[in-house]
Amino acid sequence: MVTELLKKYIWLVQTFIRAGERGLSLDEIMDRWENRFDTPYSRRTFNNHRISIEEVFGIKIGCDRSTNRYYIEYSEDVSDENANAAWLINTFTVSNMLSLGKERLSGRVSVEDIPSGHSYLTNVMEAMTEGHEIIIGYRKYTSSQESRYTLRPYAVKEFAKRWYIVAYCVEREAMRVYGLDRVMSLEITDRTFRMKKGFDVDELFATSFGIYLPEGPGQKITFRTSQTEARFLRDLPIHRSQTEISSDGDSVTFSIFVCPNDNLIMEFCKYGSRLEVLSPEPVREAVAQELAKAAQMYIKTE
Secondary structure, rough: OHHHHHHHHHHHHHHHHHHHHHHHEEEHHHHHHHHHHHOOOOOOHHHHHHHHHHHHHHHEEEEOOOOOOOEEEHHHHHHHHHHHHHHHHHHHHHHHHHHHHHOOOOOOOOOOOOOOOOHHHHHHHHHHHHHOOEEEEEOOOOOOOEEEEEEEEEEEEEEEEEEEEEEOOOOEEEEEEEEEHEEEEEEEEEEOOOOOOOOOOOHHHOOOOOOOOOOOOEEEEEEEEEEHHHHHHHHOOOOOOEEEEEEEEEEEEEEEEEEEOOOHHHHOOOOOOEEEEEOOHHHHHHHHHHHHHHOOOOOOOO
């Protein structure tokens, strides 16, 4: 039920974004709703949806009383791909469009099978919105046993085509990160919690790579790539702190500021000979060791 409602909220927001500054009349909204969902749409239901959209996404659907046309206030913020609301909307919209595409464009839409845990994403977001604790059944990749944890969900985070819950674990008395694709069951409890004042998930992971919570201070890491590889990295940086330091005819040198972890080492390794870590030495050595072990597997022995 919650999932279907969220899909409808997303559709409504996207409909207003496409309408632009001119907005939509109530009759136009009703017609588009009926064409999309094949059900009548009353003024009362629309007003209830307006209230819920503002509560869930912080997006206000206003009305110009001189024309009786509805529109999204501050729509440029909603359209801004860096805005939190836009991130949420785009995530669900892409998912919905791909689902529709597979139905209506059979043989023309190719989508990877990604174990992202979408089935629990909306439930977690509902708990976050209402400030309720959740209880999850969780199975690690390294264990065949399922554990149960009581979580205070602070945020959700996407990384490498997977969704994660960033939460305070009551049993462990600490912040933890849990992969949604490893959640076996999820229950929203009646127990409420108060968010830590000023919490920002991007700030929490500012010096981290991937889904590891940072341990210790960040470090400046420099690496060199070919001019061709640099073009890709300019469009899709390894880390948000990535900065271009220098460039010559053959190579480009970048730097990032992060707390090194296993995810980062493997990220560097995936570029193979197209990327060379220059400093600090421990990171350079860790990458070299991983690449050497991989190369050893392919050396033929007599």
